[in-house]
Amino acid sequence: xxxxxxxxxxxxxxxxxxxxxxxxxxxxxxxxxxxxxxxxxxxxxxxxxxxxxxxxxxxxxxxxxxxxxxxxxxxxxxxxxxxxxxxxxxxxxxxxxxxxxxxxxxxxxxxxxxxxxxxxxxxxxxxxxxxxxxxxxxxxxxxxxxxxxxxxxxxxxxxxxxxxxxxxxxxxxxxxxxxxxxxxxxxxxxxxxxxxxxxxxxxxxxxxxxxxxxxxxxxxxxxxxxxxxxxxxxxxxxxxxxxxxxxxxxxxxxxxxxxxxxxxxxxxxxxxxxxxxxxxxxxxxxxxxxxxxxxxxxxxxxxxxx
Amino acid sequence: xxxxxxxxxxxxxxxxxxxxxxxxxxxxxxxxxxxxxxxxxxxxxxxxxxxxxxxxxxxxxxxxxxxxxxxxxxxxxxxxxxxxxxxxxxxxxxxxxxxxxxxxxxxxxxxxxxxxxxxxxxxxxxxxxxxxxxxxxxxxxxxxxxxxxxxxxxxxxxxxxxxxxxxxxxxxxxxxxxxxxxxxxxxxxxxxxxxxxxxxxxxxxxxxxxxxxxxxxxxxxxxxxxxxxxxxxxxxxxxxxxxxxxxxxxxxxxxxxxxxxx
Numbered sequence: 001x002x003x004x005x006x007x008x009x010x011x012x013x014x015x016x017x018x019x020x021x022x023x024x025x026x027x028x029x030x031x032x033x034x035x036x037x038x039x040x041x042x043x044x045x046x047x048x049x050x051x052x053x054x055x056x057x058x059x060x061x062x063x064x065x066x067x068x069x070x071x072x073x074x075x076x077x078x079x080x081x082x083x084x085x086x087x088x089x090x091x092x093x094x095x096x097x098x099x100x101x102x103x104x105x106x107x108x109x110x111x112x113x114x115x116x117x118x119x120x121x122x123x124x125x126x127x128x129x130x131x132x133x134x135x136x137x138x139x140x141x142x143x144x145x146x147x148x149x150x151x152x153x154x155x156x157x158x159x160x161x162x163x164x165x166x167x168x169x170x171x172x173x174x175x176x177x178x179x180x181x182x183x184x185x186x187x188x189x190x191x192x193x194x195x196x197x198x199x200x201x202x203x204x205x206x207x208x209x210x211x212x213x214x215x216x217x218x219x220x221x222x223x224x225x226x227x228x229x230x231x232x233x234x235x236x237x238x239x240x241x242x243x244x245x246x247x248x249x250x251x252x253x254x255x256x257x258x259x260x261x262x263x264x265x266x267x268x269x270x271x272x273x274x275x276x277x278x279x280x281x282x283x284x285x286x287x288x289x290x291x292x293x294x295x296x297x298x299x300x301x302x303x304x305x306x
Numbered sequence: 307x308x309x310x311x312x313x314x315x316x317x318x319x320x321x322x323x324x325x326x327x328x329x330x331x332x333x334x335x336x337x338x339x340x341x342x343x344x345x346x347x348x349x350x351x352x353x354x355x356x357x358x359x360x361x362x363x364x365x366x367x368x369x370x371x372x373x374x375x376x377x378x379x380x381x382x383x384x385x386x387x388x389x390x391x392x393x394x395x396x397x398x399x400x401x402x403x404x405x406x407x408x409x410x411x412x413x414x415x416x417x418x419x420x421x422x423x424x425x426x427x428x429x430x431x432x433x434x435x436x437x438x439x440x441x442x443x444x445x446x447x448x449x450x451x452x453x454x455x456x457x458x459x460x461x462x463x464x465x466x467x468x469x470x471x472x473x474x475x476x477x478x479x480x481x482x483x484x485x486x487x488x489x490x491x492x493x494x495x496x497x498x499x500x501x502x503x504x505x506x507x508x509x510x511x512x513x514x515x516x517x518x519x520x521x522x523x524x525x526x527x528x529x530x531x532x533x534x535x536x537x538x539x540x541x542x543x544x545x546x547x548x549x550x551x552x553x554x555x556x557x558x559x560x561x562x563x564x565x566x567x568x
Binding site for chain 2: 026027028029033034036037049057058060061062063064065066068069070071073075078220221222249269271272273274275276
């Protein structure tokens with residue numbers, strides 16, 4: 001290995017990120033919770049826990065079930081609402097020296113607009129618009145499966161914010177590129193994909209569904225091939241940047257997503273297994289670049305399209 | 307403050323057909339741990355089993371921890387195969403454990419199955435505070451009994467119950483409270499075990515106005531409070547039902563605040 005300098009910094013929608021490693025919503029709290037385990041400011045960006053207009057109790061327990069190479073969850077967006085977030089969580093997040101994206105979820109198109117406006121404040125670099133949560137009954141996934149609705153939500157958010165807008169897409173659709181193109185047409189600055197895959201588990205002892213919500217979102221290594229395929233497909237159809245996620249557990253997985261077309265990546269389930277995984281992935285990417293004599297990480301983006 | 311470290315296995319021995327006792331060298335975690343807390347153990351580097359295993363701290367020993375775990379799935383099976391000097395990924399100490407006050411003179415500990423494990427550190431700590439300890443240990447059968455002798459060292463009185471009557475009193479862990487043991491003589495009751503046991507005990511203690519601390523268990527992913535997966539139903543100070551994280555706000559809750567399923 002040589003000791004040449006490598007550049008891990010990226011431009012994501014006009015924002016300068018020190019590296020492409022972000023945390024995925026719902027798997028890192030507000031980022032502050034990871035401080036005992038690593039220097040959170042070393043990450044490229046943090047995406048906070050999903051925030052809704054009002055306090056949301058979430059789904060009853062059981063909310064989790066481990067599967068082969070994966071994790072099913074039906075948390076149901078438990079959070080204390082946007083006003084609580086602004087008053088109590090954002091000031092703590094502001095102490096971290098990295099970008100923070102607020103992840104928002106609404107029941108109606110109008111709610112997304114209200115959330116965007118309330119969060120158009122200092123300390124927030126951008127919004128990640130969740131139109132893909134499989135675990136809430138109204139809104140959520142519904143907006144992420146119909147191109148016209150996905151576009152409408154995107155337009156509404158863009159109307160009410162000066163921040164960069166990432167729209168997080170659901171993999172639970174027939175043609176992911178149609179949804180991606182719709183949000184690009186709606187003015188999205190970038191796309192996050194994928195959210196979790198709709199799945200379920202049944203307990204053969206009780207003979208009932210394992211999760212309280214019957215269905216849940218599948219994440220973890222098991223979904224990586226699906227996420228990778230969708231990033232690859234969408235990269236061919238849109239010109240806005242893609243943030244890739246879905247089963248990334250290590251630097252190798254992260255690099256594969258970048259080769260498929262992701263400008264940045266998010267770590268989700270991996271944070272739940274190893275709260276310091278972000279730093280390990282950054283180190284691993286740097287080692288890979290040195291081994292391959294790659295000076296600038298930007299040259300990896302989409303390189304598999306040959 | 308919790309740590310994510312590599313611990314070293316000191317010993318790993320079988321206590322019965324299902325339960326193992328492991329001692330792990332991890333001085334940083336041991337220095338900050340207290341009874342009722344837990345650790346997350348990474349049992350493999352493979353995709354399956356994916357998640358760490360949350361395991362209660364049985365005892366805090368010089369420079370490390372003692373845990374007791376039941377082999378119930380692939381993660382704990384891998385753990386049972388660990389040998390002296392093997393390395394383990396550990397996160398801890400985690401959660402809010404048991405608390406007590408200087409006024410307590412006599413307490414009752416109730417453990418069911420593998421829920422007996424965290425009572426060891428509590429019994430040891432209360433014994434050093436010269437609190438009189440009475441203990442009930444509940445198991446399904448004689449073959450499941452473990453730690454009876456160890457807990458008897460700290461307990462002035464100890465009863466064992468088995469569901470099939472093959473050892474001690476026939477019945478569940480609350481059976482001795484039906485006449486043999488008077489709940490009103492205790493300043494506090496501490497318990498860990500299966501939910502039906504905790505529910506029955508909470509009802510007895512709440513009715514008699516005896517303070518009772520319950521160590522709850524829920525399916526857990528991160529163990530550090532970020533995923534909100536391990537919540538349990540809690541009645542808050544405004545008498546509203548909320549979902550609180552077992553890994554951060556718990557695992558120990560007051561019997562008055564836990565809402566059990568009907």
